[in-house]
Every structure is written in structure tokens, then in C-alpha cells.
Amino acid sequence: MTIQKLKSIIENSNNIVFFGGAGVSTESNIPDFRSETGLYKKDNTQKYSPEYMLSHTFFRKHTEEFFEFYKTKMVYTEAKPNKAHLALAELEKRGKLKAIITQNIDGLHQMAGSKNVLELHGSIYRNYCVDCKKEYGLDFVMKSENIPKCVECGGIVKPDVVLYEESLNMYVMDKALEYIRNADVLIVGGTSLSVYPAANLIEYYRGNKLILINKSETYYDRRAFLTFNDSIGEVLSQVI
Template sequence: MEKDLQQLQTIMDHGKRIVFFTGAGASTESGIPDFRSVDGLYHQQYDYPPEEIISHHFFEENPKEFYRFYRSRMIYPNAQPNAAHRFIAELERTGRGLGVVTQNIDNLHTLAGSRKVAELHGSIMRNYCVHCHHEEGLDWMIQSEDLPRCPICGALMKPDVVLYEEALDESVMEQALTWIHQADVLIICGTSLAVYPAAGMVRYFTGDQLVVINKTATPMDNNADLCIQAPLAQTLAQLHV
């Protein structure tokens, strides 16, 4: 592990355009469970499978059950950035962090101070009316009861998160692909690269050094210049910017 950390530090020191591609494993050390771990959402007991509950058709057909799950399992308002989020934000401040491409919806990268964040799957911080597109923030959603209704027109409000069966935002995808293509170092971290089309974006990387930091194996391990199987925050906490 010590040798891997030294190699990672060297890669960081020489990188001029570093991009992080983060998944749920970036936030588990902040107390937010991921979907596929032994303790994750896919292993919870509900009347429906979690992947069905957070689908577009389920939101439309059974919004009450959707919101029961969403409020209890997808919103963690007290979660705080961990060492990984802080390291990534600090690297951006040096000018060597080109951007963060994240599959997470928890806003922790922004809360840590990162300003260049492409949120592929949206954010819990925003909610919009499905009819008039009026927007409200996270506090409003937390304070709302039962089915959250638009204060303007009374229609149903929807979290600004990408559900199964929904397309990713094209402008966010374009920004993410631009950063990945421009990067000389891409660090894939805290993701098993199992969710598409987000996971497929990393194949647009043509730079010098590819690093994978994840607790379990990923499809990109064999392509990586460095592969570290360890918790992300614990790993980055041992480096210096």
C-alpha cells in the first residue's frame, strides 16, 4: 500500500489537468450508503425493489411510495464532506484540478468547495414542478409533507435527479466528456462503473495516467496505470496537494 501511495502522489504531483470521476464510494465515509454494497440500498427490504422505486414510471404511477423511499433513503441533509471531497476541492484551488464528474446526487463536492462539478445524475438540492417548472430547494422538500405540491400551481414537484428510464442532461454530459477528454490524469474513484451511460464516459479518456481507487474491482482495472483497492477518503487523506 505504501508503494501505491507513493506512486499516486507522484502522479498527482506531475498532473496538470486532473479529473476525478466519483461514485457512491466517495460519500460512504460521510455516512451515505451506496446502492450495491452489502449494507446498501439494494439490500434493504421494501415492497418494491429500489431500482423500480427510483424509476420514471414508478414516480408517475406511485409517487407516494416513491417519496416515502426518497425521503428516508436518498436524502442525508446532515452529511458532511469527508477527506476525499476536501482533497479534490483543494486540488482545484491549485489550478491542477480540471473538474469533478460525479454520479452522486448528495452535493458534497460543492459543499467541500469544488466549483467545477458535473453532476451526471442531478442533485437533491433542487426540485422542480412537473407542470410550471417552479423550483424549490432541499429545505423546502424536507419540510414538505406527503406529496410535495408546487406552491404556484399545485402540481407535483420532482427532485432534480435522474431516475431510471430518464436521459442524462445533455449539457452536463458534454461538460463531463470535455473534461475527461482534456485530462492528462483521470482518477476513477468510489465507483464500480456499473451504471450506464455514466460509466461509459471514462472510455473517452486519452491522457497519460489512469488511476482507479475503489474498494472492489472495476471493469477498468486492467486498463489502469495504478489500481488501489481501498476506501477513497482514507487513501486521499494520506496525500498532500
Template sequence: MNGIETLHQWMQESERVVFFGGAGVSTESGIPDFRSTDGLYNQQYDYPPEQILSHTFFMRWPEEFFRFYRDKMLAPSAKPNKAHRALAKLEEQGKLTAVITQNIDGLHQMAGSKKVLELHGSVHRNYCMRCHKFHSMEEILHSEGVPRCSCGGIIKPDVVLYEEGLDQQVLQESVDQIRRADMLIIGGTSLTVYPAAGLLDYYTGNRLVLINKTATARDGLANLVINESIGKALEGFL
């Protein structure tokens, strides 16, 4: 039995499946990841992306931050791919209890997933730093320079920048979901970014599945490793 057949069998036998995904889930929708050879971290800018996407940089040079953010972090034309749609279907069937994602693109919700825990926030939520009024992604996209609220405050995307902590409520709920899971599928992540990568340590079951095109640092802990794209591995559930 090959890896994908085993995945299907385990899915049938499991009752509480949790999916934890990274950038590789969205690359098939045309959203570049950060760490691949042609990812954002290997492109040339006046400043490294890690620096631009830091809290300090945002506060000090907001105009430069938003120039990069609009250009590289927003993908308004991106659509859910096979992986997003398969996960939404599994949730609809009562198999999948939660999607935990490091992505900020909102594609899981667009595909129909209801229980999505966004560790790093979402580009679809933006708030005025002064009056906390909500603003849409479209407002940010079509603004110029530093986007400002009608009250005059700067609008900040609800995404976790470098130097900022994760939302503790989202993190705790993610931990709870993983603890209760009888099957944990991790896909499209190199498992190198903490604290997110440490979440799999809370899984105590014996159906840990790692799906990634290349090897990850935690392959040795997995009960099943599938070196394939997420879309290819999950398309059989559509």
C-alpha cells in the same frame, strides 16, 4: 514506491487532472451506497429500489416514491469527508480541473469544489412540474405526502430516475473534460452503470488511476490501481 506515493508523484507531474467518482466517495460521510452487501439494493421494501426510483413509478405512485425518497435518498446531516475536502483543495491549487460525480448529495460543492459535473442531478434542486419554480431540499424534507408547489403542481427532484436520460450538456462537458485530462482518477465506483461507466473510454492519456476498495471490471485498463478507501488514498493532499 507504493500506489499512494505514485499517485502523489503523478499529481505533481500533471497539469489537467479530472476526478470521476461514484457512491464510494460519499459512504464515508454516512450515505449508503446502492450495491454493497448492506446497500439499498440488498434491503427489503415492498418494491425493489430500482422500481421505486423509476420514472414510471414516480408518475404512477408519487406518494410511495416520496416516502422512500425522503427516508433513503435525503441525508441532510451528511458532511463532506476527507476525499471531498482533498479534491476541493486540489482544485484551489489549480491541479484539478473538474469533478464528475454520479452522486446527488451536493457534498463536493459543500466542501468547496467549484467545477462539479453532476451526471445524475442533485437532491438540492427541485422544480415544479407545472410552473418550473425552484424548491429546496428542505421543502421536500418537511413536506408530507406528495410535495406541491403554490400553483398546485407536483414538485419533482432534479435527479435522474431510471428510464430517464442523462442531461446531454452535462454528459458532453464530462466527455470534453476527460478527453483533455492528462490524468484521470476514478474513485468509489464499480464502473458497472452505463452510460456513466463508458466515460473512461474517452481518456487517452497514460495516467488512469482507479481507487476502489474492491476490484472493478475495468482494473485491467488502469495504469495504477489502489484498493483503498477514497478518503485514505486522498488524505495526503489535505
């Protein structure tokens, strides 16, 4: 049975790395981007496409509308960690999982108890003034009317999330590459592996135990040692 094979692999490894995408958080009722019910399925009331509204250009040119969209569509403060987050935190606690590399910005891995989390696209919980770089929490942004402004210099307080047209944090990217390159087992979950450059990380894996867990097929399925087209929470909760 495939789940038993995965369980055996995990039991026999102390150098596992997890790379996850939006599908990890959909089971916490946070929408993904590209599915039929995802964020990118533009409704007819929207003047602009979601992709454009999440770009640096839109942030700069239509700042007030950016924050209106961001606060209502990108921040889910009621979300709680699901079975996948909790299983990964447990694997780290047991000394088996060395790092979580995530494309998500929701902080649910940390909420579940994970310590070594590399956030490729930033976090809603970190915000900073674009002028003086003073740091702010999520509450400051959410409670601000219209555009959040720095209390010290009056600059715009921007979420520390990577928008379209912006570069990834190279320090985080380099650390992610290092973990993947040295991993014995690489578990990839909740991602279609279609967003670059993050999806290209999988190319740096040198091992032979690539595990893919995603509800739909991916381009990399044929290269995987094990493939699960299933709920990531259900799969991972069966192996801890």
C-alpha cells in the same frame, strides 16, 4: 511505493479530472447501492424493489410512496464532507484539478468547497414543478406533507435527480466528455464502473495515467496505470 507514484503524478500535472461514484460518499455514512449493506439489498418489509421505486414509472404511478422512500432513503441532510471531498477541493484550489464528475446527488463536493462539479445524476438540492417549472430548494420538499405541490400552480414538485427510465442531462454529459477527453490524469474513485451510460465515460480518456481507487476490483483495473483497492479518503488524503 504506489502512493508515492500517485503523489508524483499529481505534483507534475495541472490537468487532472476526477470521476466518482457512490463510494465517495459512503465514508460520510451515506449508503451506496450495490454493496452488502447498500440500498438495493431489499428488506422484507418493502413491497417494491428499490430499483423500481427509483424509476420514473414509480414516481408517476405511486407518487406518495415515491416521496416516502426518497425522503427516508435518498436524502441525508446530516452528512458532512469526508477526507476524499476535502482532498479534491484542495487539489482544485491548487489549480491541479480541473473538474469533478460525480454520479452522486448529495452535494457534498460543493459543501467541501469544490467549484466545478458536474452532477451526472442531478442533485437533491434542486427541485422543480413538473408543470410550471418553478424552482424549489430541498427544505420545501422535506417539509411538505406527502406529495410536495407547487405554491403557484399546484403541480408536483419533483427532485432534479435522474430516475431510471430518464435521460441524463446532455449538456452536463457533453461537458464531462470534454473534460475527460482532454485530461492529462483521470482519477476514478468509489465506483464499480458498472452503471451505464456514466461508466462508459472512461472510454473517452485518451491519456495513459488512469488511476482507479475502489475498495473492490473493477473491470477496468487491468487498464489502469495505478490501482488502489482501498478507502478513497485515505488514499487521497495522503497525496495532498
